[in-house]
Amino acid sequence: MNITVTVNGRPYTRDVEPRLLLVHFLRDELDLTGTHWGCDTSNCGACVVWLDEVPVKSCTVLAVMASGKEVRTVEGLERDGELDPVQQGFTECHGLQCGFCTPGMLMTSRWLLDRSPDPSEAEIREAVSGQICRCTGYENIVRSVRWAAEHSSREVAQ
Amino acid sequence: MQVPANFEYAKATTVEEALALLARHGDEARVVAGGHSLIPMMKLRLARPEALIDINDVAELSRIRVEGDALCVGALVRHAELLGSAVAGEHFPILHDAERVIADPVVRNRGTVGGSLCQADPSEDLSAAFAALRATAVIKGPDGERTVPVREFHTGPYETVVEAGELLTEVRVPIRPGGSSAYVKVERRAGDWPLAAAGAVLRLADGRIAEAGIGLTAVRAEHFFAAEAEDALRGAVPSEELFAEAGRIAAAHCDPGSDQRGPADYKRHLAGELTIRALRRAYERCMP
Ligand code: FES
Ligand code: FES
Numbered sequence: 001m002n003i004t005v006t007v008n009g010r011p012y013t014r015d016v017e018p019r020l021l022l023v024h025f026l027r028d029e030l031d032l033t034g035t036h037w038g039c040d041t042s043n044c045g046a047c048v049v050w051l052d053e054v055p056v057k058s059c060t061v062l063a064v065m066a067s068g069k070e071v072r073t074v075e076g077l078e079r080d081g082e083l084d085p086v087q088q089g090f091t092e093c094h095g096l097q098c099g100f101c102t103p104g105m106l107m108t109s110r111w112l113l114d115r116s117p118d119p120s121e122a123e124i125r126e127a128v129s130g131q132i133c134r135c136t137g138y139e140n141i142v143r144s145v146r147w148a149a150e151h152s153s154r155e156v157a158q
Numbered sequence: 159m160q161v162p163a164n165f166e167y168a169k170a171t172t173v174e175e176a177l178a179l180l181a182r183h184g185d186e187a188r189v190v191a192g193g194h195s196l197i198p199m200m201k202l203r204l205a206r207p208e209a210l211i212d213i214n215d216v217a218e219l220s221r222i223r224v225e226g227d228a229l230c231v232g233a234l235v236r237h238a239e240l241l242g243s244a245v246a247g248e249h250f251p252i253l254h255d256a257e258r259v260i261a262d263p264v265v266r267n268r269g270t271v272g273g274s275l276c277q278a279d280p281s282e283d284l285s286a287a288f289a290a291l292r293a294t295a296v297i298k299g300p301d302g303e304r305t306v307p308v309r310e311f312h313t314g315p316y317e318t319v320v321e322a323g324e325l326l327t328e329v330r331v332p333i334r335p336g337g338s339s340a341y342v343k344v345e346r347r348a349g350d351w352p353l354a355a356a357g358a359v360l361r362l363a364d365g366r367i368a369e370a371g372i373g374l375t376a377v378r379a380e381h382f383f384a385a386e387a388e389d390a391l392r393g394a395v396p397s398e399e400l401f402a403e404a405g406r407i408a409a410a411h412c413d414p415g416s417d418q419r420g421p422a423d424y425k426r427h428l429a430g431e432l433t434i435r436a437l438r439r440a441y442e443r444c445m446p
Contacts (some may be wrong), residue, residue, distance in 0.1 A: 021161075
């Protein structure tokens with residue numbers, strides 16, 4: 001099937017099998033390997049991307065379902081060469097070790113902060129509760145998101 | 159890597175189009191919305207539909223609205239949307255209680271109300287919540303529309319009254335004054351399926367319980383509700399003793415099995431205890 005998916009603002013047209021999952025479309029067809037692929041069963045959250053502005057687990061979405069829609073991946077977080085505050089926060093607060101869960105954590109965190117710019121620790125933990133990190137124990141992830149909340153884009157850019 | 163078997167794929171943008179596509183593709187076609195039950199089953203080849211009819215763009219199924227004396231929840235409403243709906247929470251706190259503990263926030267962004275009901279997983283929360291609320295399912299097919307009480311919607315595990323060629327379009331929940339509701343669940347970890355869960359709906363009149371609904375999840379209660387416990391509550395004056403009695407009856411009339419989530423006797427204990435807690439909370443919420 002011929003599909004056109006807009007990813008990080010750029011339209012991509014590909015001929016795909018209907019059974020191709022969005023995560024593999026991004027990684028294998030578009031070479032956007034920032035999105036990770038872990039459990040394959042919608043449990044781990046490594047594959048989270050935005051589909052029409054909403055975080056979804058891309059291992060459980062068909063690429064054909066994204067046709068005509070907008071996808072945003074971790075590669076689309078930075079703007080004009082500047083890291084997004086959540087990326088900066090994860091760097092500042094050691095929010096990752098191996099980095100496997102990080103793309104999904106970043107996408108969910110950005111979404112949380114867009115809707116709730118000053119989230120409590122409980123809100124942050126709830127927001128990432130469908131995502132598994134085997135390294136950090138989540139403490140530093142929570143700190144990283146708080147750091148991002150306290151530093152607006154402009155401050156980070158400066 | 160888990161990959162579904164091949165299938166044909168078609169997108170519908172209206173209910174009519176979805177029904178036409180279902181008719182064209184016949185018995186082996188399945189409707190897909192959020193896909194968070196069906197796609198995993200297709201990856202495991204537990205489901206092998208020959209065609210998928212994608213209804214994600216059928217905007218008319220995405221609405222939550224009050225019509226007459228009912229809250230109408232479109233089949234395509236995402237769990238996150240039901241959780242975010244002020245009108246749903248105001249009339250039926252049980253729906254917000256349940257949605258808060260269904261899967262995780264990212265899954266809730268995609269999974270739908272209609273998909274959950276049609277998947278008919280015995281551990282699925284909304285089936286019990288809607289059964290407790292005595293909601294009605296609206297089903298459209300080639301011969302028009304029919305309605306089925308949610309209490310008759312499930313015909314067995316993973317089976318419903320929705321026939322090939324038909325589409326669940328909406329769930330209607332009757333709005334009645336003078337009551338409230340609650341849902342309580344025990345799961346092993348955040349976002350997991352329940353070991354057991356219970357929902358309670360109470361309507362009070364003149365200091366007595368005019369009507370009660372008790373929904374039970376994951377404990378093999380027939381059609382997800384506890385008729386005998388409801389009978390014990392109806393007409394009685396609410397009290398701790400009454401709720402304890404209803405809990406005892408609810409536990410006695412379900413039939414949980416032992417599995418990797420827990421032993422049967424523990425689940426039965428939970429069915430009783432969670433019934434009591436749900437009743438208590440629903441009753442507290444009835445108070446102004
Ligand atoms: S790979 Fe998608 S949730 Fe784990
Ligand atoms: S940093 Fe290794 S899994 Fe999260």
